[in-house]
Amino acid sequence: MATAFNDVFETQNNQPAEAEAVVVRFAGDSGDGMQLTGGQFTLSSALSGNDFATFPDFPAEIRAPQGTTFGVSAFQINFGSVDIETAGDEPDVLVAMNPAALRTNIQSLKKGGLAIIDTGEFGARNLAKAGYAVNPLTDDSLAQWQILAFDISAQTLAAVKPFGLGNKEALRCKNMWTLGLALWMFDRDRAPLIAWLQSKFSKNPVLAQANAAALNAGHAYGETAEIGGPLKQYHVDAAVAEPGYYRTVTGGESLALGLVAGAKLAGLEMFFGSYPITPASPILHNLARLKEFGVTTFQAEDEIAAICSAIGASYAGQLGVTSSSGPGIALKGEALGLAIITELPLVIVNSQRGGPSTGLPTKTEQSDLYQAVYGRNGDAPLIVLATRAPSDCFDVAIEACRLATQFMTPVMVLTDGYIANAAEPWRVPDRAEFHAFPVDFDAEPDADGRVLPYARDPQTLRRKWIKPGTPGMMHRIGGIEKAIDTGHINYEPANHQAMTDIRKAKIDGVANFIPPQAPEIGNSKGRLAVVGWGSTYGAIRKAVQRARAKGLDVSHIHIRHIWPLPANLGELLRGYDKVLVPEMNTGQLKTVLRDQYLIDARPLNKVSGHPFKIAEIEAAIDGMLG
Amino acid sequence: MNAMTPITRPDEWATDQEVRWCPGCGDYAILKAVQRTMPDLGTARENTVFVSGIGCSSRFPYYMETYGFHTIHGRAPAVATGIKLANPELDVWIVTGDGDGLSIGGNHMLHLLRRNLDVQLLLFNNEIYGLTKGQYSPTSRTGTRSPTTPFGSVERPLAPCAFAMGAGARFVARTIDTAQKNMPEVLKRAHAHKGTSFVEIFQNCIVYNADVFAAFTEKKNAADNQLWCVHGQPLLFAGGAKGLRLNHETVELEVVDIAVGDTTEVLIHDETNRVQAQFLIDMPFGPFPMALGVLYCDPATSFEVAVESQRNRVVGDKVADFNALLRKGQSWEIKAKELRAV
Ligand code: SF4
Numbered sequence: 001m002a003t004a005f006n007d008v009f010e011t012q013n014n015q016p017a018e019a020e021a022v023v024v025r026f027a028g029d030s031g032d033g034m035q036l037t038g039g040q041f042t043l044s045s046a047l048s049g050n051d052f053a054t055f056p057d058f059p060a061e062i063r064a065p066q067g068t069t070f071g072v073s074a075f076q077i078n079f080g081s082v083d084i085e086t087a088g089d090e091p092d093v094l095v096a097m098n099p100a101a102l103r104t105n106i107q108s109l110k111k112g113g114l115a116i117i118d119t120g121e122f123g124a125r126n127l128a129k130a131g132y133a134v135n136p137l138t139d140d141s142l143a144q145w146q147i148l149a150f151d152i153s154a155q156t157l158a159a160v161k162p163f164g165l166g167n168k169e170a171l172r173c174k175n176m177w178t179l180g181l182a183l184w185m186f187d188r189d190r191a192p193l194i195a196w197l198q199s200k201f202s203k204n205p206v207l208a209q210a211n212a213a214a215l216n217a218g219h220a221y222g223e224t225a226e227i228g229g230p231l232k233q234y235h236v237d238a239a240v241a242e243p244g245y246y247r248t249v250t251g252g253e254s255l256a257l258g259l260v261a262g263a264k265l266a267g268l269e270m271f272f273g274s275y276p277i278t279p280a281s282p283i284l285h286n287l288a289r290l291k292e293f294g295v296t297t298f299q300a301e302d303e304i305a306a307i308c309s310a311i312g313a314s315y316a317g318q319l320g321v322t323s324s325s326g327p328g329i330a331l332k333g334e335a336l337g338l339a340i341i342t343e344l345p346l347v348i349v350n351s352q353r354g355g356p357s358t359g360l361p362t363k364t365e366q367s368d369l370y371q372a373v374y375g376r377n378g379d380a381p382l383i384v385l386a387t388r389a390p391s392d393c394f395d396v397a398i399e400a401c402r403l404a405t406q407f408m409t410p411v412m413v414l415t416d417g418y419i420a421n422a423a424e425p426w427r428v429p430d431r432a433e434f435h436a437f438p439v440d441f442d443a444e445p446d447a448d449g450r451v452l453p454y455a456r457d458p459q460t461l462r463r464k465w466i467k468p469g470t471p472g473m474m475h476r477i478g479g480i481e482k483a484i485d486t487g488h489i490n491y492e493p494a495n496h497q498a499m500t501d502i503r504k505a506k507i508d509g510v511a512n513f514i515p516p517q518a519p520e521i522g523n524s525k526g527r528l529a530v531v532g533w534g535s536t537y538g539a540i541r542k543a544v545q546r547a548r549a550k551g552l553d554v555s556h557i558h559i560r561h562i563w564p565l566p567a568n569l570g571e572l573l574r575g576y577d578k579v580l581v582p583e584m585n586t587g588q589l590k591t592v593l594r595d596q597y598l599i600d601a602r603p604l605n606k607v608s609g610h611p612f613k614i615a616e617i618e619a620a621i622d623g624m625l626g
Numbered sequence: 627m628n629a630m631t632p633i634t635r636p637d638e639w640a641t642d643q644e645v646r647w648c649p650g651c652g653d654y655a656i657l658k659a660v661q662r663t664m665p666d667l668g669t670a671r672e673n674t675v676f677v678s679g680i681g682c683s684s685r686f687p688y689y690m691e692t693y694g695f696h697t698i699h700g701r702a703p704a705v706a707t708g709i710k711l712a713n714p715e716l717d718v719w720i721v722t723g724d725g726d727g728l729s730i731g732g733n734h735m736l737h738l739l740r741r742n743l744d745v746q747l748l749l750f751n752n753e754i755y756g757l758t759k760g761q762y763s764p765t766s767r768t769g770t771r772s773p774t775t776p777f778g779s780v781e782r783p784l785a786p787c788a789f790a791m792g793a794g795a796r797f798v799a800r801t802i803d804t805a806q807k808n809m810p811e812v813l814k815r816a817h818a819h820k821g822t823s824f825v826e827i828f829q830n831c832i833v834y835n836a837d838v839f840a841a842f843t844e845k846k847n848a849a850d851n852q853l854w855c856v857h858g859q860p861l862l863f864a865g866g867a868k869g870l871r872l873n874h875e876t877v878e879l880e881v882v883d884i885a886v887g888d889t890t891e892v893l894i895h896d897e898t899n900r901v902q903a904q905f906l907i908d909m910p911f912g913p914f915p916m917a918l919g920v921l922y923c924d925p926a927t928s929f930e931v932a933v934e935s936q937r938n939r940v941v942g943d944k945v946a947d948f949n950a951l952l953r954k955g956q957s958w959e960i961k962a963k964e965l966r967a968v
Contacts, residue, residue, distance in 0.1 A: 310708055
């Protein structure tokens, strides 16, 4: 967590000051390339060995009108030499490329923090668009922060002048100029970024040179303008990390990789049927390129066709996967029921976003837990898993593939917009580290020569998986209630009772095949358990660490298996006097825990479209134990 | 597919399940024709999959001794797409109706035809909702009285084959439930065609919309009102006494009486001619006969073949190195305190 930045000791002998962790937020117009700046700064942090977490925060509009507050795109990164779990509560440094970016972001800047502002964009028109009656740089409204305001636009234009670009193109290099300054501020090597520019603009060497010149000029500006101003150089040491091979991953990337790995471990080809939707599309984008790994991607005509095609592929013997966000999952509901009654393996990824309806497409929320656990007609149980961080998506995706194929059931993976887009360093596992869970198809009738697709494994209650194309095993399945063994249509009351009971028992029984729940931090009994799921992981972890540092008896429990819940969870929770459940919804896991265990779980809720701040959870812990 | 000696008998394509359509329903005749035709196709039962949605017609798979998937309302084309992409070797048949295929599932039908997945699609058109007890359907004629249109439907009906042509179908055929002689031929052609074979079957719903096609299906009306189109043959009906010709001035079809054997003016059926097929599909019944048989057949690359060939091209001799994939992009190695970019 970034607390150290303002307490750093004075710069001595031109040596950079030391900082443990820093939060930087780049904010500008959608067209200013802030996501790119943030992404490259992230790579630079990775190469410096820092631990980090990022939070890309962009508008729903693809190209909102220039200069408006709703067109502001921001990227926040928290990096440090210590463990970083969240993108940070408050930025230490804010880069604001126009008045709208300043207006929408300055309030989150830490008191005394540094705002770097491009005055080149502070004309009357832009000020008016941002809703400033008076130029904030000319009154004392920014007095609680350190302000470094100068004409970055002009600096950029001067730096790229030799390359003869048009004015518009030249100004596009502003983000690289800013990145250069940021690289100087944090004592970073420019070489990997220059190399990246060369490869990015390999088809247009002039643009590559211009961008590199802008980057160098930003860096040089830092070197020369330092004296006397608020601009200082800081050095953040490499974090202590386990030796190994690392890369940065976003949730979208790591989920895609996990699905590929999971299908491989099951010994199956993967079929991924999906329909584009924010923020789920990156998974489809990532998988579409991986044909050599036995992946077929299909961009369906709608959400329903996406899941139905995946069901068809599973029926034919591949691992069907579909992916969407809440509104799309709602459309898939009926087909989910089909996969449940036909007991076919299927993985459904829900990259949650703010709801209901179209809601907040680019903002994060955890409000689809009820939908995942309960949201279907009939008694229609399935497995629900939740990812907690970008790198965790990899493991959860593999777990989803394992459970789907081992139990012949749909498995829903809940991730969210924050995880999908945020990046963090990931120690890359080796193929050899995984245990395979190969699938056996059934190709022989039973001892009496009967074909019984609904005959079950007595332990797992998994039904048989018979691929079309298998001689002598022809059978029919469908959405009408099935006879308990043959799978023929059967409307008899006793049969429906038995089949409903079996479907429930099969999913309930999964609890015996998943790891028992243990606290992440703290004791397995005590005064308070903070119970979370999904992307609140980092904020809860840090808040609990801080509370424990203050001597409070509090533990952090984070649930991956949302349904069925781990077999020991009820007993574990009863070992604490109090239970606090922070969620980015109005209290969904809280309700499930109350229902399942009759415990007095207390909610802490936030649905602003932004992740929890550590301080918010810390305050709630203090409140519960105060 | 080469002509070959059947390896199966028709009865081997029937299941032991009790058929549950209303007595006298046209579905029985279709089932019989399909079961009779299957042995002649030379495909194995285990490689055959019948996929359906919801509706009377969609019970079809339960009666075929093949693999079968009775899915959800309107979605059979989407499920079939997943099946065929996952295993292109399978011989996939979709059975649907006017409600299932053109109302709730209209979107999937459109995209199935556009993509040209290699399946046979049998659309049982009875111009009514049977299973839900007789409401009007998207193909019901204006004025149709039903529980939901007690004063008659005010909607204009959809023409299934015209829809298929509009969606880019490369094979469009039409037949009648009771046409036991002609239907097997149509089915064989549909099966031989690589791509989506769209077959509209006029099916009599004896309970809710009885005899709605009687004007051309009844024995006494058949000869004068059915025009069976055969590629390369003149478009004749009424026992050869009448034919179709193109009026070059108005660019419209006309019915002509044939003077003893002289068919010089009569159009020759060219099933690869899209415009002509459109004419045959669009001609209003009454002044014109009902065009039946293979109306349009002009093969193009099917979807699963395109997907597979792109995969082969893109994959080439790339090796699926999973460890390399995991390490792709900006990565670095930490060796006890030392850091280096790679
Ligand atoms: S309702 Fe009509 S279509 Fe359905 S089974 Fe009965 S007769 Fe056939």
